[in-house]
Amino acid sequence: MSYKTYRMIQALIGVALGAITAASIAMENWIIPAVAVIISLTVMIILRRRVKEIIADERAYTIAEKAARLTVQIVGIGMTITGSILLAISQNTDTDMTQIGFTLIYATCALLVVNYFAYYYFSWRMGGRP
């Protein structure tokens, strides 16, 4: 199978999944979308294995790494600044703003903790000392 065909099928499955999920929400049924997601994921994995062309190589991974690093920096700094501003403005009087502020700050902490452990894991996997 060519990569082009794979992308077309991927798009079709995405559209079908969206339609099924929307219809299921309208019907208040959560089993159908869950089954649909599992089936579509399985189909995508099988189809991906049948693609003969090279989908991703080292350059794609390098780009993904750089993009991930930049995303962590932007999201981390952005959420910290926004959270701090919200907490400073609210002065613990506006409950909604305080909650949003704390949520952003704690989400940043979670992001940094995950990033820290991921860094140490890959550092250990690649044989070097952190």
Add this chain to the structure above:
Amino acid sequence: MPRINNRIRRLRFDHNEMTQEELANKAGCTRQTIIALEQGKYVPSIELAFKIARALGARLEDVFQYEV
């Protein structure tokens, strides 16, 4: 500033006008990577450099040159 240059484009044409797609398939990378390499926008890993050199039937130092 140290820089790694390559002669991929020249060697491709010397090699029976091999297309970027053919070289990519032989080296196990995408055509976009070959384009980026020829434009000097990307420096490959040692492994990919060896694969490209092998695909072009040349030695590593004939394909890639390190300039200080």
